[in-house]
Amino acid sequence: MSEGDRSSSGADGRRxxxxxxxxxxxxxxxxxxxxxxxxxxxxxMPVESMGQILSTDVPIFAGLGSLFAASSGERYLVFCSVPSEDVIEIYALIEDVCGPWGRVQSAVAWSIDIASFRGVG
Amino acid sequence: MPKLSDALQNCVVALDVEAEDKPDLLMHLADRAAAILPWVDADGLYAALLAREREASTGIGNGVAIPHASMEGLQAPFCLMARLARPMDYDAIDHEPVRLLFLLASPASTTTDGKGMVSTRHVKMLARLARLCMRPGFIDELLAAATSEDVLAIVRQEDGRHV
Structure with missing residues (x-):
């Protein structure tokens, strides 16, 4: 394994x-x-929702943007590699900033194990 | 998650502060801090604050500025919250005049070659201050506070309320 190569199914402690x-x-x-x-x-990254694209690009869905959760307005995808033990605290931060989970205008978040990682992070 | 409690242990609140312009204001605040915290070097603090402002204004918008310095010789972080008697042009990012300032100063960290550098703790406290100032209503509450004690209580309450 080369220097800086940290491989394992999340066992290196990052998500x-x-x-x-x-x-x-x-x-x-x-x-x-x-x-x-x-x-x-x-x-x-600034991103577009499924509802935003469908309601503007696919004629059959024109004007039906409200059918899709939070289909209008700006949205951003934030992603980063974090220590596994920090994930719960970050979820708490997100909820503190964006409001309770489950509200349409709140955030959504998830994390996955990192199988391998190279570089500074 | 670090909170502002470190800096708030050495906290000064100044209301109805009068100053001619930004340098005059920063000098006034440095003198004020040194008068209450004797281990603060007023001249050194003023020079550090001015140098930072010359890099880019610390006016973050919505009438708030966070002048700050990371200095060798400080015993502990401290915060000076100032509310101006009159809004002042501060070259803020939104070009709006400033009414509230949070002066934050922290001991500098030392690199392996002995040079001073901004400490991680200082950066984290700046981030927290900036985040609190983005909360709806927080600035309005501070502008409406009747006394220094009320200002400090509002900041402590907001700091304690959030992750």
Whole structure:
């Protein structure tokens, strides 16, 4: 194994965390909160929801955007590699920033084991 | 998750602060901090704050600025919260005048070659302050607070309320 190669099914103690945030001010607060937690890097992408695309691109769904959860407005995908033991705390941060899970305008988040990891993270 | 409690242990609140411009204000705040916390070097703090402002304004928008410094020689982090008597042009990111300032200063960390650098704790406290200031209603509450004690209580309450 080369230097910097950490391979195992999550046994190296890191997980890949994904979060979709639906308001820009929530994104700012979430990123600031991640800095508070010592997370120094994450990737952020503006994304479109399934409902946004269907209701604008597929004629049969035109005007039916409200059928899809939170299909309008801005949304961002934040993803980063984090220590496994931090995931629960990050979920708490996301809920604190974006509101209770289950609200349409709140965030969604999930994490998966990282099978292998190279580089600084 | 770190909270502001470290900095709030050494916290000064100044209401109705008068100043001509940004340098005058920063000097006033540095003097104020040194008058209450004797281990603070007012001249050194003023120079560090001014140097930071020259890199980029710490006016983060919504009438708030967070001038800050990471300095050698400080015994502990401290925070000075100031509410201005009149809104002041501060070159803020939203071009709006500033009414509230959170001056934050922390001991610098030392690199392996002996140089001072911004500590991780300082960065985390800046992030927390910035996040609290984004909370709806927080700034309005501080602007409406009647006394220094009320200001501090509002900040402590908000700090304690969030993850």
């Amino acid at each position: 890949l965390l994904f979060c979709i945030v639906k308001e820009h001010r929530h994104l700012d607060m979430l990123l600031a909160g991640m800095v508070e937690m010592g997370i120094a890097d994450a990737s952020v």
